[in-house]
Amino acid sequence: MTEKKTAQWDAGRFLKTLAYFGVIPFIGSISWLQQLFGSSSKTKKDQPKLILVAGATGGVGKRVVKRLQQRGYRVRALVRDAKRATEILGKNVELVEGDITLPETLTPLVTEGIEAVICCTGTKVQPVEGDTPTREKYYQGIKFYMPEVVDVPEIVEYKGLNNLVQAVRRQLIKAGEKIIFDFTKPSQDLKETWGALDDIVMGGTSESSIVLTDNTAIFTGNVSTANSGGFASVRTRNFDPPLNLAGFSGLQLRVKGDGKRYKLIV
Template sequence: MTEKNRSRWDAGRFLETLTYFEVIPFLSCLKRLFTGSRDQAKQQSQSRGQSMGVILVAGATGGVGKRVVRRLLERNYQVRALVRDSQRAREILGGKVELFEADITIPETLTPQLMNNVSAIVCCTGVRVQPVEGDTPDRAKYYQGIKFYMPEVVDSPEIVDYQGINNLVQAAARSLPKAASTLLFDFKTPTQDMKETWGAVDDVVMGGVSESSIRLIDNAALFTGIVSTANSGGFASVRTRNFDPPLNLAEYEGIEVRVKGDGQRYKFILRSEAKWDGISYCYSFDTEKDCWIDVRIPFEALIPVFRAKTLKDTPGFDSSQVYALQLMLSKFEYDGSLNPKFAPGGFALQVETVKAYGGATKTLFIMISSAGVTRPGRPGINLEEEPPAVRMNDQLGGILTWKLRGEDAVRESGVPYTIIRPCALTEEPGGKALVFEQGDNIRGKVSREDIAELCLQILEQPKACNCTFEVKEEANEVRSPSWESLFSRLKADDLP
């Protein structure tokens, strides 16, 4: 091509691209100084790496629930609190948590909107049989003197601990993902960090004039623009800024994207290093014009590429450190061969979701139950040696009996679960060594702080899935051994 026939190159857009992705450190520092946008994007990127969806906390204003909410927020999870009274909940939980007014005892209130984008549920609900602000030293006398305390409305254990739990877990079963997957981007419910994370990388970086953008539309993101082959160019793409820290997707098999295209062939690209001009791992896929399709991209099928040439002796993609994602339309396939479905000019690709698929089954529903639920009426039990709730089960409306029925509803739901049976809950500081047992035979106490921390650990522990266990603290010992060691001792429930 002669100089006369070349199209005008946009040097300003070239600098803008490099600045956005911090390839030019000095200009990027100036941009952060005046806008602060990169710091915000970094924080939100960390949030996505942590939560990958919303965690719904039921019973969020209770002794354990409010602690679970606090810990989730501290670790940058997106949190939605299911509450009966949003004004009271705001006073307790603060302004950072999303509130949703509903009542687990009224199934009509457990709407699809409540479950929208929820990736896991922590259920801390239940009729209380102890004071709101913790245990007294003389708990036995307290139990003898109460009918029992119930917050906000007078409910029975049957209604709350069985029917309510059953309502909630059935709503979860209708909404939670059926397969072991993790949502990375959900453009149906866009957030500010999506605008801060994705940016265009077009052939302007090599002298071309193609131009693209990504913007949020109704229920999707739209990757659109014009691809030109002028100036030896011919590609347009959108790419995420580097995740900090990188995503660890080692337990998954690949990436699944739901897209609606224009009939052309696109590339999905992942990067396992922070370099701007490093190795890219590519996968080509065809779209069907104006049809939604799900494209699965196995990590093992990714092709290592550097500057449009495939690399023959390069290790496979390291999914334990995913630094960036990218979508591209290019006139080239690999090693100079042409894309058979490419046409220069305008293009449009809608993206609904991006998720990791094929992971180990993780807990999606955590239920806080109680130690002792199987003991009322169990042959050979000496009630004089049992905690007050076991001794007074009948006087307290059969509270442990109905908690056990609630557990059964969770087990039978088909939703991956973990059921925690804490011994007597206290307001003492956390950090003690914990003991896990199965069989409902232990007695003792445990801090609400430690139960809240345990809930967070379970969200990331496949070994705890479909398990029921009791937990107490080990007196006078700091926490040891590791969480992984504790979970490795658990046996899954014998499910039908």
Template sequence: MTNQNNRTQWDFGRFIQTLAYFEVIPFFNCLQRLFQGRAKDNKHRPLGDKKVGTILVAGATGGVGKRVVRRLVEGGYKVRSLVRDSQRAKEMLGENTELVEGDITIPETLTEQVFKDVSAVVCCTGTRVQPVEGDTADRAKYYQGIKFYMPEVVDVPEVVEYQGIKNLVQAAAKYLSKADEKVVFDFTNPSTDIKETWGAVDDVVMGGVSQSGIQLVEETALFAGNVSIQNSGGFASIRTKNFDTPINLTGYEGVELRVRGDGKRYKFFIRTQTQWDGVAYSYSFDTQPNTWINVHVPFADLIPVFRAKTLQDGEPINTSQIRSFQFMLSKFEYDGGLNPHFSPGGFALQIESIKAYGGASLPQFVTISSAGVTRPGRPGINLEEEPPAVRMNDQLGGILTWKLRGEDAVRESGLHYTIIRPCALTEEAGGKALIFEQGDNIRGKVSREDIAELCVQVLEQPKACNLTFEVKEGDGAGADLENLLLGLQRDRA
């Protein structure tokens, strides 16, 4: 035993600070907010199952695009809008979307920075078409789907509908992460909520004197400090506050950590309970000095523990209720065993990202095309029964022909995609029943509101991967998206 006279003085103040930061003692936390001038509503609380990863919206200032941006923001997504004029876009889209200037027709503008941290792309671009008359009132009627105004194209369809889409999808295929991954924390592009989520939990909570912290440096989270065995201590850690809503990683195989360490053995914990001192699921991993490695943490290999003691009758982890994460350096392994790669003193572990892996693939590229793209020149077509875009395809620069070529570029990209072919778009209110079909034979109309909502919904639907389908407004109550997708056939590889 350590002689009482050799005990190092315990830092009671740091002990209280730790409990206050993690809101273990609400009274102290309230005092801390009061003296530091913090509002009662901490807008930087962990956001839990807020949608992770950024959604890039191309054509964000268009009729459908601006609606997609609004719905994504309302749905808790982080949104980046690709625009040609950021000042004009800011006036239209407001402050809730990140703006990045670029043009799909100029591939040099589609840089890695545009796609940084992007998990999926929603493409709402299109050739501008307007009535020849150009009158404001007439244009409003034209946008309602009224057909008796002669349209004209403003852009060059080949450049926008084919070359532009091809440029965008090729850049996405180059820079997007794997379709079966879900980024949970990306420290290369930290947001404010990340900075306010993690804090130190050292052996000061048990009477020890180890000290650590987390800093955002060199596009990583640096977990570093000094671990001491004085006062029977011997661990240092960083941990997230409990997420307001749990992260749901159902369907994934495990978590991948991208780290660079110092040769020591660390632990990674996942908690599914809100208790401060409750059951945790632990995984030990070794690092290589000054070398980046990917550590796979299979959910099936996690060990249920309570204070480093294994629970023989512990239940498997509930991956739908993940409440917090923690990294730790400890002199103990499990059940009193010692960490074979532990030594007291300074340590450093850099963390680049935390991702879920092995999940069902989700669409990475959602694009809006048009019903009728296969009809120009199709044998047996009665042009008198077709909408204006089909009848006037040649006069409009072959707009549908080039849209089909753009679709082909998406299908050939290697990305998981969803191609939506709406019938005539209107400014009517959304919330209508929808009808999905394939084969490009249906005619009708559909609200831009409903198409925008559909673009957002398919992002979370594995069944929407590699589908091309037409959509129009129907009668009666609408079926949910999953049931609508059940009757569709995936495109052939």
């Protein structure tokens, strides 16, 4: 049998760890421990998916907007005239002005944060009561209702759609690389993000720390098996909202080891 080692437990360091990571233990519950290790369900409900709808004021578009809202999605409507769009869609829809036939109007304000796109430009449905024409023209005293799109279908259905695809692909397809943590530039925000999480929270006596120097972060410490412990680690505080790395294929780390095995948990 393996002899069990015992050592004095540091209650002060235990409380400092909980305070740093913003965790409050409840008697008779392990939810605080799950929260500390990042495995509990979020207390704050995730924000619904944001969907961009182009052609939102047309016959199909406004029906799509309504159905998305009924299903709990957030909607950003790409419109030419925000004032007129408010009259059609109401005040509960985020509006952004732009024109898919004019690529310079499809700015990052249009695409920032979206997770999907529905294009309703150029589509037509049988008009029903309550439909509002997008443009009015008079010819020899007779009023004509003109569709929202321009008169040449090629401009909207080919060039316009291509403009929209090129604008949103930068948001939906995260090409290249993204730096998550740059320890070569140890900012105050970075120092307040990382902290030690050792087996002190479970009665152990292991102890570690992370120190940010001029151009690197140094993780150092001692691991002890006393009091049935046996791990030392550093981690970030929980992010709210969480980091979204869905558009990337993996993580790349630049580290210098000491011959021991280390584990990265995401």
